[in-house]
Amino acid sequence: MTKQNFFLLSSIAFLLIFSSCKKDEITTDALYIPTASDVTANATLEELQQGRTLYINNCGACHNLYSPDSYTPSRWQSILSSMVPRTNLSTADASLVSKYVSRGK
Numbered sequence: 001m002t003k004q005n006f007f008l009l010s011s012i013a014f015l016l017i018f019s020s021c022k023k024d025e026i027t028t029d030a031l032y033i034p035t036a037s038d039v040t041a042n043a044t045l046e047e048l049q050q051g052r053t054l055y056i057n058n059c060g061a062c063h064n065l066y067s068p069d070s071y072t073p074s075r076w077q078s079i080l081s082s083m084v085p086r087t088n089l090s091t092a093d094a095s096l097v098s099k100y101v102s103r104g105k
């Protein structure tokens with residue numbers, strides 16, 4: 001193997017490893033902003049908006065934020081049961097975060 005090939009292969013390997021770790025993590029701007037069409041019997045627009053703010057302010061301390069679309073509502077329930085205890089969220093606020101990430105389900 002030439003030096004050049006080695007460099008090329010190392011770069012590709014590095015990029016693959018790096019991008020696979022980051023794929024589900026997104027910036028705040030990319031998080032969906034609740035609109036009237038997201039309202040369900042379970043969640044008002046105001047609750048969804050509050051949930052988004054609480055999510056951004058409490059869930060990004062240890063890792064970047066994950067898109068609500070990355071998991072199903074039932075998967076979010078089990079994720080939240082392990083993540084909420086790591087925050088200072090009250091039960092009521094945790095429920096708003098839950099409504100936001102599971103789109104009112």
Ligand code: HEC
Pocket residue numbers: 058059060061062063066079080082083084086087097
């Ligand atoms: C004190 C640090 C900390 C806080 C605060 C925190 N997390 Fe996490 N989170 C982690 C760690 C560490 C992991 C890696 C997996 C594990 O340890 O369970 C993780 C993993 C995750 C994952 C990936 C789970 C998977 O199965 O792919 C999601 C989604 C997530 N957190 C959501 C949240 C949400 C929502 C909140 C706010 C309620 C939150 N996190 C707050 C530390 C934190």
